[in-house]
Amino acid sequence: MLSWAAHSLRLGATGCQGSWRSIATIISGNKTSKMVRERLKKEVEKMASQFSGFRPSLVVLQAGDRDDSNLYISTKLRAAAEIGIEAKHIRLPNTTTQEEVLQSIMSVNENPSVHGLIVQLPLDSVNHIDTDLVTNAVSPQKDVDGLSCINAGKLSRGDLSSCFIPCTPSGCMELIRQTGVSVVGKHAVVIGRSKIVGAPMHDLLLWNHATVTTCHSKTPDLPEQVGRADILVVGAGRAEMVRGEWVKEGAVVIDCGINHVPDETKASGKRVVGDVHYASASQRAGYITPVPGGVGPMTVAMLMENTVQSAQRFLLKSRR
Numbered sequence: 001m002l003s004w005a006a007h008s009l010r011l012g013a014t015g016c017q018g019s020w021r022s023i024a025t026i027i028s029g030n031k032t033s034k035m036v037r038e039r040l041k042k043e044v045e046k047m048a049s050q051f052s053g054f055r056p057s058l059v060v061l062q063a064g065d066r067d068d069s070n071l072y073i074s075t076k077l078r079a080a081a082e083i084g085i086e087a088k089h090i091r092l093p094n095t096t097t098q099e100e101v102l103q104s105i106m107s108v109n110e111n112p113s114v115h116g117l118i119v120q121l122p123l124d125s126v127n128h129i130d131t132d133l134v135t136n137a138v139s140p141q142k143d144v145d146g147l148s149c150i151n152a153g154k155l156s157r158g159d160l161s162s163c164f165i166p167c168t169p170s171g172c173m174e175l176i177r178q179t180g181v182s183v184v185g186k187h188a189v190v191i192g193r194s195k196i197v198g199a200p201m202h203d204l205l206l207w208n209h210a211t212v213t214t215c216h217s218k219t220p221d222l223p224e225q226v227g228r229a230d231i232l233v234v235g236a237g238r239a240e241m242v243r244g245e246w247v248k249e250g251a252v253v254i255d256c257g258i259n260h261v262p263d264e265t266k267a268s269g270k271r272v273v274g275d276v277h278y279a280s281a282s283q284r285a286g287y288i289t290p291v292p293g294g295v296g297p298m299t300v301a302m303l304m305e306n307t308v309q310s311a312q313r314f315l316l317k318s319r320r
């Protein structure tokens with residue numbers, strides 16, 4: 001069944017033997033994320049009326065002043081405000097030390113009125129900061145990014161209901177769900193094995209009963225692996241690396257990539273492209289996510305979802 005969020009792009013000729021087939025259906029992250037945010041807004045209103053003004057609360061911790069992080073954080077703060085989540089942005093200077101970052105995390109961990117804490121990555125400091133040490137310092141009960149060992153370990157073992165699932169893979173699953181294509185028994189290929197995208201995506205597809213191949217920079221035969229994918233999720237950070245010719249006819253293609261490439265026709269002198277060559281891949285895929293407007297907005301929506309879930313768990317615990 002095709003969901004409302006997936007819109008048929010257009011019909012076109014393949015050029016081969018004059019036969020006609022449909023070109024990929026676009027899976028809109030903008031529309032799907034709006035739907036999630038509207039649902040969450042209602043849930044938060046219900047919580048507030050049932051528990052005398054109670055609201056979920058989120059802290060976003062940033063070190064430094066990267067343009068991309070500033071953009072993503074402002075999108076997160078805006079989404080939170082619209083939903084009714086109280087969100088606070090803590091910005092440490094780019095001269096901050098590992099110890100100061102850890103101290104900030106500890107103080108938020110100990111604050112019972114905060115339900116979610118994320119540390120925006122990458123950390124931007126002139127001092128060396130161990131990212132794993134930082135993400136593991138976040139209390140697992142507040143780790144709405146799902147990046148701590150505890151939550152990642154639970155996900156890798158299939159304990160999906162007791163952990164926070166990282167926002168980008170969770171958003172990708174939601175987009176796959178929107179296509180109506182079942183993951184069960186399908187061959188899924190993930191490109192990338194990072195802690196934030198590839199590795200949790202592998203786990204999530206596996207425990208949703210796909211057979212999963214995970215590729216990385218040492219995989220020798222990427223086009224061949226891609227060609228076997230009924231479901232393809234790409235998070236490599238390589239502009240337009242996956243070519244349409246590699247893609248299996250009818251596959252679901254989810255592109256996490258956010259890459260800036262020069263474009264003289266734009267006032268900014270650049271534009272954003274994914275890790276998939278969209279023009280050629282949309283000629284073969286059954287479904288495809290655009291960049292922008294695909295996975296990015298879903299990352300933000302799923303952070304809101306995890307924050308509301310964390311607040312709900314907090315309420316349940318405090319009522320016991």
Ligand code: NAP
Pocket residue numbers: 168191192193194195196197198215216217218219222234235236237238241256257258259275295296297299
């Ligand atoms: P990352 O930490 O740099 O990881 C990239 C992964 O891709 C690594 O596992 C790497 O392999 C693999 N890789 C790199 N080049 C490859 C190649 N030529 N062939 C096969 N595999 C290759 O990046 P990330 O944080 O996962 O992000 C990946 C992309 O997603 C970036 O464009 C990023 O901006 C984007 N992103 C988007 C969102 C969103 O919300 N849309 C969220 C997070 C990230 P090795 O492990 O062998 O090095």
Ligand code: LUD
Pocket residue numbers: 072075118119120121122145167168258272291292293294295296297299300
């Ligand atoms: N760190 C993330 N670092 C970077 N795109 C995001 C992201 C929104 N701890 C931690 O927020 O989940 C995270 N947790 N990440 N990211 C990337 C990653 C993190 C990426 C894109 C967007 C958040 C987004 O809204 C829009 C789109 O794709 O349509 C706009 C893209 C653009 O640059 O124009």
